[in-house]
Amino acid sequence: MKELLKQNISSHISLSENEMEDFCKLFQSKIIQKKNFLLREGEVCKFEGFVTKGLFRVYHIDNNGFEQILYFAIENWWITDIDSFTNEKPSQLFIEAIEDSEVLLISKTDKELAYTNLPKIEKLFRIMTQKTHVALQRRMIDNLSKTADQRYQDFIEKYPQLFQRLTNLQIAAYLGISHEFLSKIRKKIASKI
Amino acid sequence: MKELLKQNISSHISLSENEMEDFCKLFQSKIIQKKNFLLREGEVCKFEGFVTKGLFRVYHIDNNGFEQILYFAIENWWITDIDSFTNEKPSQLFIEAIEDSEVLLISKTDKELAYTNLPKIEKLFRIMTQKTHVALQRRMIDNLSKTADQRYQDFIEKYPQLFQRLTNLQIAAYLGISHEFLSKIRKKIASKI
DNA sequence: TTGATTTATTGAACTTGTTCAATTTTTTTG
DNA sequence: CAAAAAAATTGAACAAGTTCAATAAATCAA
Helix, strand or coil: CCHHHHHHHHCCCCCCHHHHHHHHHCCEEEEECCCCEEECCCCECCEEEEEEECEEEEEEECCCCCEEEEEEEECCCEECCHHHHHHCCECCEEEEECCCEEEEEEEHHHHHHHHHHCHHHHHHHHHHHHHHHHHHHHHHHHHHHCCHHHHHHHHHHHCHHHHCCCCHHHHHHHHCCCHHHHHHHHHHHHHHC | CCHHHHHHHHCCCCCCHHHHHHHHCCCEEEEECCCCEEECCCCECCEEEEEEECEEEEEEECCCCCEEEEEEEECCCEECCHHHHHHCCECCEEEEECCCEEEEEEEHHHHHHHHHHCHHHHHHHHHHHHHHHHHHHHHHHHHHHCCHHHHHHHHHHHCHHHHCCCCHHHHHHHHCCCHHHHHHHHHHHHHHC
């Protein structure tokens, strides 16, 4: 059941079987039904999670009541509010299950413990944070330089499997546009084929 | 001369005097005159840098020839293309000195060495990457939810000292808007006072 | 210090994206 | 399966931001 997690860790660093076992023991499985929350705004994020089943959206609600989706997380992705988790402050984000889902959670204390016991874990999370940072940097550049139309087509191309599991409302909230405008983009694209 | 660097490191982790000395020895000073480059698109980024004097801009040029500024770095800030540096691939970014500047550079091999010799260095860079990631995440949300007007005013409020050292062209390239539009925003704000 | 270059401002026409409201289509749930 | 809820589409009027071109102001280099 923790096979996917072990596989994911192995793709970043190499651990002995014992080290892997010991580290993975620190994770606890949690089932979250569709439309339920792993985290709500105002709560302190007490976990770092690894999705083994389902799909989550991580979003923020701005002052005008609009939703901005920071990212989605499907199987084999990590999920947390890194700001709230590391600084132990109230989160500004919601993490909601879009499908019936399962996550493996590790608490902050267990993670800190792992850092001290096994420096390779520190390396693991440094590498992971670096990778997500690089991805976000690319998205930042794209958002600054591309039109909504281009960003939509890039999204479909980059995440074809994810795309099929999302509604247009969710994709629009990720792209930072209204769903009506996304609808018009889709129409324009369809007419070109 | 490396006082600022030591101070910066101490704000993230605690090292003994010896550890600090040994680590800081790995950095070499480099002077970069205004309008010169620390890194150009296509080159592999061989360093991680710490700015001790001056001001840099880190930017990308898109397919239409437009500049997007990812971030600025002044004294006490770190600077690198983390994607190019960690994955040893050609950079998509330019790093250019906006003022006569000085940076302390550490090479990839020396940094890797430090990681192995002193796990606390791994922690240092994990913490730093996390912090820049959190900052970028906030900027991402702001870019998705706020108008250019708001983003400009936020920028001035957040980085008042940096703001004074930049041209409006540079600020516009950071905010992701044309400098003409920034000019109009400035006029509107001025008329309200 | 003057000429050259870069930066900033402005206006007009245009494009991209939003808002609101009405309608249709799809999905969910009892 | 039927009713209700959620998602998607469409059009019209509007707002945000761009583009281009002309001019002014500031800075740089000889």
